[in-house]
Amino acid sequence: MLINNFIYFYIGICALLIVFELVWVQYIKLYNTRKKMLKIKFKEQIIDFEKGINREINIQKLSKKLRNENNLVAFQSAYEDVIKRRNCSDYMKKILPAFIYLNGYYANRKNNMEKAYFAYVVGKDITPENAEQIDGLMETLYSFLNNKSINCRVNALSAICSVGKVNNVIRALQIINNNGSNANSILIANCLEKFSGNMHILSVKLINLFDKCIENVQIAIIKFLATIASDFDKELIEKLDDEYVSVDVKCEIMRYFQVNKSENMKEWLISELENEHIKANDLIVKAIGTLGYYEDARADALLEKLQYSEDEMILETAHRSIEKKQKQKKLISI
Amino acid sequence: METVKIILNLIEGFFIFYLMIYSLILATSVIVGTLSVYDNMHKKKLKNVFEVDKGIKISIIVPAYNEEITIADTVETLSKLEYHDYEIIVVNDGSKDNTLNKMIETYNLKEVEKFVLNKIQTKPIKKVYEGKYNDVDIILLDKENGGKADALNAGINIANNQWFISIDADSVLQSDALKKVIAPILEDDDVIASGGAIMIGNGVTLKNGRVENYDMPKNILASMQIVEYNRTFLASRILFDKVNANLIVSGAFGLFNKDIVIAAGGYAPNTRGEDMELVMKLHTFCRVNKIKYRIRYVSDAICWTQAPEKLKDLMVQRRRWHIGLYECMNNYKSIFLKPEHGIVGSLSYFYFLFYEFLSPYIEVLGVMVTVLMYIIGLININFMIAFYLFYTIMGVMISIATYCTTVYMNELEFNFTKFLKTVVLCFFEVGFLRFVLTWVRFTALFGYNKNKYFWGKVQRKHMKKA
Numbered sequence: 001m002l003i004n005n006f007i008y009f010y011i012g013i014c015a016l017l018i019v020f021e022l023v024w025v026q027y028i029k030l031y032n033t034r035k036k037m038l039k040i041k042f043k044e045q046i047i048d049f050e051k052g053i054n055r056e057i058n059i060q061k062l063s064k065k066l067r068n069e070n071n072l073v074a075f076q077s078a079y080e081d082v083i084k085r086r087n088c089s090d091y092m093k094k095i096l097p098a099f100i101y102l103n104g105y106y107a108n109r110k111n112n113m114e115k116a117y118f119a120y121v122v123g124k125d126i127t128p129e130n131a132e133q134i135d136g137l138m139e140t141l142y143s144f145l146n147n148k149s150i151n152c153r154v155n156a157l158s159a160i161c162s163v164g165k166v167n168n169v170i171r172a173l174q175i176i177n178n179n180g181s182n183a184n185s186i187l188i189a190n191c192l193e194k195f196s197g198n199m200h201i202l203s204v205k206l207i208n209l210f211d212k213c214i215e216n217v218q219i220a221i222i223k224f225l226a227t228i229a230s231d232f233d234k235e236l237i238e239k240l241d242d243e244y245v246s247v248d249v250k251c252e253i254m255r256y257f258q259v260n261k262s263e264n265m266k267e268w269l270i271s272e273l274e275n276e277h278i279k280a281n282d283l284i285v286k287a288i289g290t291l292g293y294y295e296d297a298r299a300d301a302l303l304e305k306l307q308y309s310e311d312e313m314i315l316e317t318a319h320r321s322i323e324k325k326q327k328q329k330k331l332i333s334i
Numbered sequence: 335m336e337t338v339k340i341i342l343n344l345i346e347g348f349f350i351f352y353l354m355i356y357s358l359i360l361a362t363s364v365i366v367g368t369l370s371v372y373d374n375m376h377k378k379k380l381k382n383v384f385e386v387d388k389g390i391k392i393s394i395i396v397p398a399y400n401e402e403i404t405i406a407d408t409v410e411t412l413s414k415l416e417y418h419d420y421e422i423i424v425v426n427d428g429s430k431d432n433t434l435n436k437m438i439e440t441y442n443l444k445e446v447e448k449f450v451l452n453k454i455q456t457k458p459i460k461k462v463y464e465g466k467y468n469d470v471d472i473i474l475l476d477k478e479n480g481g482k483a484d485a486l487n488a489g490i491n492i493a494n495n496q497w498f499i500s501i502d503a504d505s506v507l508q509s510d511a512l513k514k515v516i517a518p519i520l521e522d523d524d525v526i527a528s529g530g531a532i533m534i535g536n537g538v539t540l541k542n543g544r545v546e547n548y549d550m551p552k553n554i555l556a557s558m559q560i561v562e563y564n565r566t567f568l569a570s571r572i573l574f575d576k577v578n579a580n581l582i583v584s585g586a587f588g589l590f591n592k593d594i595v596i597a598a599g600g601y602a603p604n605t606r607g608e609d610m611e612l613v614m615k616l617h618t619f620c621r622v623n624k625i626k627y628r629i630r631y632v633s634d635a636i637c638w639t640q641a642p643e644k645l646k647d648l649m650v651q652r653r654r655w656h657i658g659l660y661e662c663m664n665n666y667k668s669i670f671l672k673p674e675h676g677i678v679g680s681l682s683y684f685y686f687l688f689y690e691f692l693s694p695y696i697e698v699l700g701v702m703v704t705v706l707m708y709i710i711g712l713i714n715i716n717f718m719i720a721f722y723l724f725y726t727i728m729g730v731m732i733s734i735a736t737y738c739t740t741v742y743m744n745e746l747e748f749n750f751t752k753f754l755k756t757v758v759l760c761f762f763e764v765g766f767l768r769f770v771l772t773w774v775r776f777t778a779l780f781g782y783n784k785n786k787y788f789w790g791k792v793q794r795k796h797m798k799k800a
Contacts, residue, residue: 151384
């Protein structure tokens, strides 16, 4: 009977699902056990090498092993554990040729998750000096920046910032600019913060690149500059007067000056708000909010006046700025 | 008599067809849900995840009515999240107990003059208090009682940040929940809301928002609810998420874009399903205004909540949920099968109408017709018993499948004794609790107009801490 067949079919599907689940849970249990053992083996290899007990490593065998994603995960887990407690630079120098093989292998993989993981491993393990010895590593990471997987792109940029020089980072941002809109400013800024070289030199290069960047990259640059306590008042204030710079970028510049206070910016804010030069509402609101971070009698008077604005957002922001100042004053007096 | 036979056969046939379609939907959603969880675990293993703990500023809004037992613990745990840019806003919604003083004393809050612009109309605010704890800003709003939706709206009005999270006062966010729930926003600029998974914490021991131990609760009712929650959150939510057709972001843990919520009108006061109502409102608002949007579900952004341990409390809760569901279905009936509302107006609405709202009525009617047909002698009793038995087994198997997925997802040790206990619980849940709750939902709308605004009282307990 048809209904009976239907019922048996459904029961069959669920039974298969249960069997699959139970088998999978057991497989995961076995995998975790195997991963633990692999990790221990890798750990022993690293520690023995560093202690000078066993300095023989078969690079070809190792690189073949690390082509398997589970082995690479176990290796990485072991390495991260060991470097928490001791320096492993000798070991990394020894196995660097393995990364040359791996670079060629993962560059051509179709699996985007594996590519992303390889980029992650590079970012964690390779130093800038070592990176120069791995032929084509930067090119591989640049190619990942065009990948359709956002995780692959983010891990690649993160790795470039960790292991690359200033020019590598600039080249990476140029590639992102050419890709267009698929670039989250928070993720890019997060990656830039991982730059291991001279932050000041990087920030100068970023400011020089600024005008050629798409909006999200510009915002990311400003976020990054805000976190490293940079000194680009003049350049950023000029952007505020540039009609080709978008409102969102200008708002981000305002946020920068909330963290990195500047006399020039204070004067700019007071002048622009008093003379009502700013037209975009979002920008006015942001400017009023930023003024709340500055101590000045004129700023206070301006905020008092803006409390009575007919625009609700301006009125609210002015009130909040005054409240913030009063709170600051109370804290200072304590 | 022939006519009666035909009618009864048709009803019975419809009922069997209804149950089979439901089973197909459940089985599909469990398969999709399970595969999705595995995919997420694989991504996590290969570091295909974002580890961002700042950048998006969030306001966590905690509406509180008579929550003196849990509120201080909730805020304490919230202040220790693995995230940087957030503030906590507790809205004391005219509590009759000591909620207000508990907060002020525990966190040394000071009264402040605060300008609040009522972008959404709410009941008046009496006082505002502020303080800082563990480097996190805490704002306490004391207002006249207006209900949960009203309290949330008041929180939205005072929130300083572009994104807000609504969370229940008796819930505990896992320490990495914020990092996980913001991930869809980082991936896709069109995301306007992101919901997390609600898990029952009655048997869980938490330390600073991390799971130290996960046991089935001793209370059998709570255990059965775990089975039920697993099925919901690991199955249907994930399936609907794939097609941007989720009608619920749980009120216990949901992240929303403040500007869009305000533009859409905020939470609807005097509704018991304010979480579902808001999501339906957002779907409708964005579709009507042709705004490109996505509402996402993150299965590993976890919020632990307390399940009622007394049957009476559970019945009060489920009655309220069903009334909330009715209100949403009724308020948004105009979107049904309208082309401009796409998959939300067709698949989602259809599912929630027939398989959530109408299901208790259809099931009770089906049982009544079955009994009637047996009395008249029209039914093959062996077949019916076999059918109901198979249907029960199917429900049990689906529940077991989702239990196994939960174990895997939380990287817990698979314990055979616990597994057997779960199998037994699944039978009880599908074979007993489900019928009790079906009856509760069947009678939920009786006296609806008289008791429209009665929320009901549920007993609170502390969650276990290490």
